[in-house]
Amino acid sequence: MSAELLTRLAHGPLGLSWQALVMLAVAGLLIYLAVARDYEPLLLLPIGAGCMLANLPHSPMLAEDGMLRVLYDSGVANELFPLLIFIGIGALTDFGPLLENPRVVLLGAAGQFGIFATLLLALALGFTPNEAASIGIIGAIDGPTSIYVSGILAPQLLGPITVAAYSYMALVPVIMPPIILALTSARERRIRMPYSQRPISRRIRVLFPIATTVIVGTLVPFAIPLVGTLMLGNLMRESGVVERLTKTSASELANVVTLFLGLAVGSTMVGEQFLRLSTLAILVLGILAFGIDTAAGLLFGKLLSLLSRGTINPIIGAAGISAFPMAARVVQRVAHEADFENFLLFHAMGANAAGQIASVVAGGVLLALMGAG
Amino acid sequence: MDNLIAGLQVTALGMGLVFGLLAALWGLLALAGRLEPPPTPPAAPRVPPALRVTGGGADELTPETLAAITAAVLIHIASRRRQAAPEMRSSWPGSLLFASRWVAAGRTRQTRPYRRERG
Numbered sequence: 001m002s003a004e005l006l007t008r009l010a011h012g013p014l015g016l017s018w019q020a021l022v023m024l025a026v027a028g029l030l031i032y033l034a035v036a037r038d039y040e041p042l043l044l045l046p047i048g049a050g051c052m053l054a055n056l057p058h059s060p061m062l063a064e065d066g067m068l069r070v071l072y073d074s075g076v077a078n079e080l081f082p083l084l085i086f087i088g089i090g091a092l093t094d095f096g097p098l099l100e101n102p103r104v105v106l107l108g109a110a111g112q113f114g115i116f117a118t119l120l121l122a123l124a125l126g127f128t129p130n131e132a133a134s135i136g137i138i139g140a141i142d143g144p145t146s147i148y149v150s151g152i153l154a155p156q157l158l159g160p161i162t163v164a165a166y167s168y169m170a171l172v173p174v175i176m177p178p179i180i181l182a183l184t185s186a187r188e189r190r191i192r193m194p195y196s197q198r199p200i201s202r203r204i205r206v207l208f209p210i211a212t213t214v215i216v217g218t219l220v221p222f223a224i225p226l227v228g229t230l231m232l233g234n235l236m237r238e239s240g241v242v243e244r245l246t247k248t249s250a251s252e253l254a255n256v257v258t259l260f261l262g263l264a265v266g267s268t269m270v271g272e273q274f275l276r277l278s279t280l281a282i283l284v285l286g287i288l289a290f291g292i293d294t295a296a297g298l299l300f301g302k303l304l305s306l307l308s309r310g311t312i313n314p315i316i317g318a319a320g321i322s323a324f325p326m327a328a329r330v331v332q333r334v335a336h337e338a339d340f341e342n343f344l345l346f347h348a349m350g351a352n353a354a355g356q357i358a359s360v361v362a363g364g365v366l367l368a369l370m371g372a373g
Numbered sequence: 374m375d376n377l378i379a380g381l382q383v384t385a386l387g388m389g390l391v392f393g394l395l396a397a398l399w400g401l402l403a404l405a406g407r408l409e410p411p412p413t414p415p416a417a418p419r420v421p422p423a424l425r426v427t428g429g430g431a432d433e434l435t436p437e438t439l440a441a442i443t444a445a446v447l448i449h450i451a452s453r454r455r456q457a458a459p460e461m462r463s464s465w466p467g468s469l470l471f472a473s474r475w476v477a478a479g480r481t482r483q484t485r486p487y488r489r490e491r492g
Contacts, residue, residue, distance in 0.1 A: 204409055
């Protein structure tokens with residue numbers, strides 16, 4: 001057996017660097033979290049698989065015409081995949097609780113403070129303004145928005161930012177309750193909010209996505225892709241005339257794109273670029289962004305409670321983030337623990353739906369302020 | 374330091390814009406709620422003519438017998454529906470609402486679509 005043949009046979013094992021080994025372990029961890037812990041499996045499993053395939057030695061999938069490279073170029077580099085997912089999210093989201101109780105819309109705005117506070121922290125740590133804005137957008141607690149904004153402003157940080165955004169979304173039930181308990185008293189958590197369902201006509205439901213797109217799109221053109229696709233999905237849902245398109249957007253299309261997006265994002269987690277101190281900083285800043293969002297929403301809820309003379313339970317402010325509907329459910333659970341007969345779910349859902357809209361608005365505003373495009 | 378000052382400006386402008394846009398949305402929603410005419414109460418459902426069961430002579434069925442026959446027919450329909458082909462199932466196999474696993478295994482019966490037998 002010639003030495004050349006031996007070298008060719010050992011080409012694979014010899015190509016394994018320590019970074020690749022660490023990243024294979026990270027891929028294993030992501031797959032473990034998805035399979036064994038059920039943490040955002042729809043995203044973490046493809047991301048883990050993409051990470052594994054990208055870090056195997058001399059992976060042809062990252063070559064010029066490799067599948068992962070093609071997926072990245074055709075859907076992530078041009079921001080197509082997150083926007084397609086937004087159509088599906090719009091088709092799945094019921095803005096009814098928000099339409100019934102429009103005053104909670106401001107809670108969604110307060111829940112975006114973590115984005116800007118984290119931007120400041122990232123700037124203080126020495127990140128460039130574009131990188132800091134991309135890290136701050138983790139505070140939107142919205143995977144597609146994070147991918148969209150960071151893909152434009154700092155594509156080199158896409159991998160860690162996406163992993164952080166989706167991991168923390170899965171950790172909503174773990175991260176939110178301690179912050180709510182720390183910032184509110186038992187008496188505040190026991191405040192009951194009567195709920196009377198106000199019928200919303202089909203006309204309003206159909207006009208809402210159109211009006212939102214026109215208003216937000218006119219005032220912040222950078223938000224058009226995000227808000228336009230989100231509201232397109234919702235318009236299809238509420239119009240009721242394109243049931244097949246709605247169903248396809250919410251299931252088949254969203255599933256296919258989620259798979260492609262996960263694989264493409266996972267392929268950006270190549271050891272040499274991922275294993276840096278900045279990745280650790282991004283993961284820490286991401287969780288801070290989430291915490292600050294929750295705290296800001298709560299404090300704004302307290303302000304509204306004060307102004308309304310105690311008729312608003314401040315903890316619904318914590319639901320003013322984009323993790324829909326998980327954040328609202330967590331708020332309901334905390335209220336339920338304080339008072340068994342306290343039902344805040346619909347109010348929290350209203351704040352949560354507002355957070356969904358606010359996060360895409362904040363993403364567009366951030367792009368505009370950073371001078372993207 | 375310059376970056377931090379720029380960041381503070383972005384924060385102030387950004388939060389202001391987000392609040393402003395959502396406040397505009399709030400105003401729009403509140404306006405739409407006011408302009409929307411109050412919903413008309415749904416028309417009272419038409420009450421179908423009640424089936425009157427009257428006791429008759431010795432050769433007629435008593436109300437109790439009629440009720441028992443009705444219950445038996447409904448149970449029969451329900452059990453035939455459970456055994457019918459998949460497109461008519463209202464519950465997934467394995468759930469308590471579905472037929473037992475012994476019945477579910479009867480493939481030949483399940484190939485027949487359910488048809489309500491009349492008369």
